[in-house]
Amino acid sequence: MSEPILEIRGLEKTYKGGTKALAGVDLTINKGEIFALLGPNGAGKTTLIGAVCGLVNPTGGSIHAFGQDTAKSWREARRKIGLVPQELSFDMFDKVIRQVRYSRGMFGCPPDEARIEQVLRSLSLWDKRDAAIRELSGGMKRRVMIAKALAHDPELLFLDEPTAGVDVELRRDMWRQIDALRAAGVTIILTTHYIEEAEEMADRVGVINKGRILLVDDKDAIMAKLGRTEAHFTLAEPLAKIPADFLDYPITLEDGGTHLIYRGGDGTGKGKREVAELAQRLPGLGIAYTGLETRESTLEDIFVDLVEQGAQEQAA
Amino acid sequence: MMNWRGAIAILKHELARFFRTAFGSILSPVLTTSLYIVVFGAAIGGQMDPSQFGGASYGAFIVPGLIMLTLLSESTSNASFGIYMPKFTGAIYELLSAPVGVAETILGFVGAAVLKSLIISAIILVTARIFVDYEIAHPLLAVGYVVMVAASFALFGFIIGLWADGFEKLQIVPLLILMPLTFLGGTFYSVQMLAEPWSTVAQFNPIFYLINGLRWTFTGSADVPIGVAFGFTLAFLVLCVAVIAWIFRTGWCLRE
Numbered sequence A: 001m002s003e004p005i006l007e008i009r010g011l012e013k014t015y016k017g018g019t020k021a022l023a024g025v026d027l028t029i030n031k032g033e034i035f036a037l038l039g040p041n042g043a044g045k046t047t048l049i050g051a052v053c054g055l056v057n058p059t060g061g062s063i064h065a066f067g068q069d070t071a072k073s074w075r076e077a078r079r080k081i082g083l084v085p086q087e088l089s090f091d092m093f094d095k096v097i098r099q100v101r102y103s104r105g106m107f108g109c110p111p112d113e114a115r116i117e118q119v120l121r122s123l124s125l126w127d128k129r130d131a132a133i134r135e136l137s138g139g140m141k142r143r144v145m146i147a148k149a150l151a152h153d154p155e156l157l158f159l160d161e162p163t164a165g166v167d168v169e170l171r172r173d174m175w176r177q178i179d180a181l182r183a184a185g186v187t188i189i190l191t192t193h194y195i196e197e198a199e200e201m202a203d204r205v206g207v208i209n210k211g212r213i214l215l216v217d218d219k220d221a222i223m224a225k226l227g228r229t230e231a232h233f234t235l236a237e238p239l240a241k242i243p244a245d246f247l248d249y250p251i252t253l254e255d256g257g258t259h260l261i262y263r264g265g266d267g268t269g270k271g272k273r274e275v276a277e278l279a280q281r282l283p284g285l286g287i288a289y290t291g292l293e294t295r296e297s298t299l300e301d302i303f304v305d306l307v308e309q310g311a312q313e314q315a316a
Numbered sequence B: 001m002m003n004w005r006g007a008i009a010i011l012k013h014e015l016a017r018f019f020r021t022a023f024g025s026i027l028s029p030v031l032t033t034s035l036y037i038v039v040f041g042a043a044i045g046g047q048m049d050p051s052q053f054g055g056a057s058y059g060a061f062i063v064p065g066l067i068m069l070t071l072l073s074e075s076t077s078n079a080s081f082g083i084y085m086p087k088f089t090g091a092i093y094e095l096l097s098a099p100v101g102v103a104e105t106i107l108g109f110v111g112a113a114v115l116k117s118l119i120i121s122a123i124i125l126v127t128a129r130i131f132v133d134y135e136i137a138h139p140l141l142a143v144g145y146v147v148m149v150a151a152s153f154a155l156f157g158f159i160i161g162l163w164a165d166g167f168e169k170l171q172i173v174p175l176l177i178l179m180p181l182t183f184l185g186g187t188f189y190s191v192q193m194l195a196e197p198w199s200t201v202a203q204f205n206p207i208f209y210l211i212n213g214l215r216w217t218f219t220g221s222a223d224v225p226i227g228v229a230f231g232f233t234l235a236f237l238v239l240c241v242a243v244i245a246w247i248f249r250t251g252w253c254l255r256e
């Protein structure tokens, strides 16, 4: 059993204007994992992070970090939490290295130039240390935000859309850095719109919509549970009915028997295996096909399904 | 446990901002003050009867008033800008997510504003010496008094910065209230020179007491006794602290 580092119970937030951004969120994050929080715009991701980090006063529920109530032992909790917010926000006229020192000091850590250098080097910012932040490119600015969040060596790090507006190369670069942080024992919670990112990085995935968590599970388990393989065989001759040999397979005939469709599998490779079997056995039964297309469902499909399902349930 | 390093980090960051723009932040008050001294002190002051302001030269008479003028506007605007800027840029997120409480925040922002306004006041004092021969009768009291006034008005500025949600609001109080009251508060004249009812009206101006308090520490005499001026300043300091305590009791107005 892994040890929880963050426990959120019944968390609610209603903003002054009346917007209910969080409608009872329960979430447990384990030490050392990378957790990806997925959800459409306005789902409540940033609000949830804000509530844990002290930017938002929750209107209900509780948050325990490192086993302690963050409302009470907020100082201890915040010393160990780092935050990279969604938007670039700092004193643009300040120098890179000063901003990082400032962050370290603000979190109560003693000055440590060697550590600051290490952080800046790990983010390829060392050469830019004396540049004013406004002179940096967007991607570099984002890395300064990360450097600031790492300056006090947090044990729990929140990355709110770390790769939004970042080019592909830099995104891969950031993934590597996140991996390195995990290797160093940092627990990471990231929000993202890129399912690819969650698939690539996360150990567990949570889907949030309209302030509710719809699903939380191991990424692999989600893929296994909801993952599907879909294969389209285009047949040379239309078939009237499914051959008796194949009744055990999840297949259907479509378009007047000209297409044989396989929809099944569980994200563990079972689907691919069965499609391969079909592909081998069809010619033996005298069924010729002229085309074959296969497709694995991604987290994206799962996510879209879940969000749509949620919307339908709410409408009903 | 108080996060001293956090408070110092904020203080250093604020001072760095000041020194980054040191040229402008120092030059403009020094220039205006020098102009006041030259125009009012030398040109007009020469025509005045010294007995009206306790025997000192007119130039020496206006120096404490000018110091107060700078002190009030600098400590107010430095503190209000200091806390307003991160609200404006969004950098406030870091302050809110850090193990930094009300005490550290105020110590950092208000402390920096006090230091900045003291530095500028000291420079002005030295500059004034080029034009005017003034004496400081009670130097220790003068320093103590100046620090107390700077702290009060930096707190006042901090409150304005918390409250402001735009740049106009930031300017409006210093411009519409502080400036006129300082000018009417006897920077350039003694209330004894005013005819009734104005000399009585002047006594309702809180800044009148501040200016006279500082003037007393310089010349040893003023329109009001030092005890009254001192008590008044202390009352303002307590009021600002009370307002801040109240603001933070009803929730940081920085947190959503």
Ligand SMILES: Nc1ncnc2c1ncn2[C@@H]1O[C@H](COP(=O)(O)OP(=O)(O)OP(=O)(O)O)[C@@H](O)[C@H]1O
Pocket: A015, A016, A017, A019, A020, A021, A039, A040, A041, A042, A043, A044, A045, A046, A047, A048, A086, B256
């Ligand atoms: N400061 C605020 N005041 C009032 N309402 C807010 C505030 N911040 C967010 N909201 C509202 O709360 C809801 C959740 O917003 P939040 O920023 O948490 O979404 P998000 O999941 O981070 O979205 P995105 O992917 O666009 O960043 C939205 O309806 C939003 O309009």
Ligand SMILES: [Mg+2]
Pocket: A045, A046, A047, A086, A160
């Ligand atoms: Mg967001």
